[in-house]
Amino acid sequence: MSPALSSTSNGPIMAIGGAEDKIRDRWILQAFCQQAGGNSAVISVIPSASREPEAMGQVYKDIFIELGAKEIHVLLVTESHHGEDPQLLAQLAQSTGVFLSGGDQLRLCTLLAESSLMKQLRQQVWQGSTALAGTSAGAAVLGLDMIACGGSGEAPNSALVDLSTGFGFIPEVIVDQHFYNRNRLARLISAIAAHPDKLGIGVDEDTCALFDANGQIHVLGKGAVTIVDPADVKYINHVKIGSSEPLSISNLKLHVLSQGDCYNLQTRQVQPLNII
Amino acid sequence: MSPALSSTSNGPIMAIGGAEDKIRDRWILQAFCQQAGGNSAVISVIPSASREPEAMGQVYKDIFIELGAKEIHVLLVTESHHGEDPQLLAQLAQSTGVFLSGGDQLRLCTLLAESSLMKQLRQQVWQGSTALAGTSAGAAVLGLDMIACGGSGEAPNSALVDLSTGFGFIPEVIVDQHFYNRNRLARLISAIAAHPDKLGIGVDEDTCALFDANGQIHVLGKGAVTIVDPADVKYINHVKIGSSEPLSISNLKLHVLSQGDCYNLQTRQVQPLNII
Numbered sequence: 001m002s003p004a005l006s007s008t009s010n011g012p013i014m015a016i017g018g019a020e021d022k023i024r025d026r027w028i029l030q031a032f033c034q035q036a037g038g039n040s041a042v043i044s045v046i047p048s049a050s051r052e053p054e055a056m057g058q059v060y061k062d063i064f065i066e067l068g069a070k071e072i073h074v075l076l077v078t079e080s081h082h083g084e085d086p087q088l089l090a091q092l093a094q095s096t097g098v099f100l101s102g103g104d105q106l107r108l109c110t111l112l113a114e115s116s117l118m119k120q121l122r123q124q125v126w127q128g129s130t131a132l133a134g135t136s137a138g139a140a141v142l143g144l145d146m147i148a149c150g151g152s153g154e155a156p157n158s159a160l161v162d163l164s165t166g167f168g169f170i171p172e173v174i175v176d177q178h179f180y181n182r183n184r185l186a187r188l189i190s191a192i193a194a195h196p197d198k199l200g201i202g203v204d205e206d207t208c209a210l211f212d213a214n215g216q217i218h219v220l221g222k223g224a225v226t227i228v229d230p231a232d233v234k235y236i237n238h239v240k241i242g243s244s245e246p247l248s249i250s251n252l253k254l255h256v257l258s259q260g261d262c263y264n265l266q267t268r269q270v271q272p273l274n275i276i
Numbered sequence: 277m278s279p280a281l282s283s284t285s286n287g288p289i290m291a292i293g294g295a296e297d298k299i300r301d302r303w304i305l306q307a308f309c310q311q312a313g314g315n316s317a318v319i320s321v322i323p324s325a326s327r328e329p330e331a332m333g334q335v336y337k338d339i340f341i342e343l344g345a346k347e348i349h350v351l352l353v354t355e356s357h358h359g360e361d362p363q364l365l366a367q368l369a370q371s372t373g374v375f376l377s378g379g380d381q382l383r384l385c386t387l388l389a390e391s392s393l394m395k396q397l398r399q400q401v402w403q404g405s406t407a408l409a410g411t412s413a414g415a416a417v418l419g420l421d422m423i424a425c426g427g428s429g430e431a432p433n434s435a436l437v438d439l440s441t442g443f444g445f446i447p448e449v450i451v452d453q454h455f456y457n458r459n460r461l462a463r464l465i466s467a468i469a470a471h472p473d474k475l476g477i478g479v480d481e482d483t484c485a486l487f488d489a490n491g492q493i494h495v496l497g498k499g500a501v502t503i504v505d506p507a508d509v510k511y512i513n514h515v516k517i518g519s520s521e522p523l524s525i526s527n528l529k530l531h532v533l534s535q536g537d538c539y540n541l542q543t544r545q546v547q548p549l550n551i552i
Binding site: 152153154155178180181182183185186189204222223224226234235237240245246247248249250251252253254255256257258259261269270 | 428429431432434455456457458461462465480498499500502510511513521522523524525526527528529530531532533534537538545546
C-alpha cells in the first residue's frame with residue numbers, strides 16, 4: 001500500500017521522547033553533543049515550545065557547556081518576527097547542532113513554521129551540516145503531519161488525536177513522545193489510520209530514535225522506540241473516520257525496539273534480524 | 277513461526293471485556309441469552325471471582341430473568357469443595373448457558389481450576405451443548421495462559437505482566453480485558469512475547485469477542501477487540517525476558533476490530549477483506 005520511504009533527511013536527526021536524563025549520565029544529550037561535533041560543537045538551543053523559554057534555554061545551555069561544547073547560543077524566539085532576525089539567522093548559520101526543547105508543539109509551530117529561521121534550519125539539516133535534536137514537543141514537530149494533542153484510555157478512533165502540521169524535517173513519519181509513559185499507542189494508531197502513507201514512531205521518555213544519514217533509525221536510552229507500519233494494511237473502516245467510534249484496521253505491523261536496535265527505513269525491517 | 281490455531285472450542289464462547297451494559301440495551305447479555313437458547317435457556321451464573329458472590333449472582337440472575345431465560349441457577353462456589361457438590365454438578369449438567377462474573381481471576385482459578393465442576397463445564401462447552409460467557413476476570417480465565425495482573429505506562433517488558441494458568445477453554449489465546457480503557461496493549465504484547473505460540477485477544481469494556489463453532493471471532497459492542505498476532509515475528513530479544521528492561525520484538529501483527537467485524541482463527545485474517 002505504501003511506497004518505500006524516501007530519505008529526505010541527511011540528518012542526523014534525534015527524536016527524543018522527553019524527560020531525557022539531564023543530571024546523571026546524560027547519555028542522550030551527550031550523544032547529541034557528539035553528533036554536533038563534540039568539543040568543536042556550536043549549538044543553538046531553540047526553547048520556543050516552552051512557556052519559560054529563557055529559563056529553559058539556560059538549562060540546556062548549562063548542560064551543553066558541561067558536556068564540552070565549544071559555543072552555545074540560545075535563539076530566543078518568543079514572537080513571530082524574531083524568526084526573521086538577522087542576528088539569530090547568523091547564529092544559526094554557524095551552528096553544527098540545533099536543539100528544540102520541550103513544551104507545547106503548537107506554540108513552537110505557530111512561532112516558527114513559516115519563518116526564515118525554520119527554512120534555513122531545514123536546509124542546514126538536509127545538507128547534513130547541522131545535527132538536529134528535538135525532545136518532547138521538539139520531537140513531535142519533526143514530521144510533516146504532527147500530533148498536536150490527544151487522549152488515552154480508548155480504542156483507536158479519529159477523535160482520539162488532533163493532527164496538525166509540523167516542520168517536516170522527516171516528512172514520512174509521525175512522531176509521538178512520552179510514549180508508553182502516557183499510554184499513547186492507541187493515539188498513534190489513530191493518527192496512522194488517518195495517514196496510512198506515513199510511518200508512526202513512538203518514543204519513550206529518556207529514549208531517542210536517531211535517524212542517520214543512511215536512512216536508519218538507531219535506538220538509544222532506557223525505553224522503547226515503537227514503529228507502527230501500515231504498509232501491509234488491507235482494511236481500514238473509513239466510514240468510522242471522523243467519529244469517536246472505534247476504528248477497524250487490520251494487518252498493522254508493529255516493531256518494539258530498544259537500546260542498540262536498528263531499523264532500516266528503506267527495507268522497513270529491523271536489522272540485523274536475529275531469527276528466533 | 278506459529279502453526280495455524282486449532283479450534284478446540286465448539287463454543288460459542290463469549291469473552292466480554294467487563295463493564296457490559298446491564299441497564300439499557302444490554303446487547304451483549306441479550307446475545308448471550310440468545311446463544312444459550314433464548315426463551316428455553318437454562319443459565320448457570322458462577323460468581324466466584326467476586327468478593328460478594330451472592331450479590332453478584334443475584335444481579336445477573338435478575339437480568340437474565342428480565343431477558344426471558346427459562347431458568348437461572350447461581351452456582352455459589354465460595355470454597356473449593358463446592359466444586360464437587362453433586363447438586364451444583366446436576367444444575368450445571370442441565371445448563372445451556374454458563375456465565376462467569378467479574379472480580380479476581382486468581383480467586384476464580386484457585387476455587388475452581390481442579391474441580392469436577394470445571395472439568396464438566398469444559399466438556400459441555402467443547403461438546404457444543406453449553407454456551408459460555410465470561411466478563412472481565414471471567415474472560416481472563418478463558419485461555420490456558422492467563423494474565424493474572426499487570427501494569428501500564430511502560431514499554432512492553434517481562435515485569436509488566438504476571439502470568440498464571442487459566443481454565444483453558446480456548447488454549448491457543450491469551451485474553452485481556454478492560455483493554456484500551458485501562459491501557460493494556462503493552463501488557464498484552466509483553467504476555468505474547470513470553471508465549472509467542474499464542475494469540476493475544478484484548479477486549480474493551482462493553483464489548484465482546486464471540487468465538488463461534490467455526491473458528492471465527494465476531495465482534496459485538498461499543499469498543500474494540502484487538503488481536504496481537506506473533507505469527508510473523510522474526511526477532512525477540514530473549515536476553516531481556518525476565519527483566520523490566522524494554523523488550524525488543526519485531527514484525528508483530530495487530531488487528532483492531534470493531535462491531536460487525538469477523539476474524540478467522542484458521543487463516544488469521546479479518547474477513548471479508550475490504551481492500552482499501
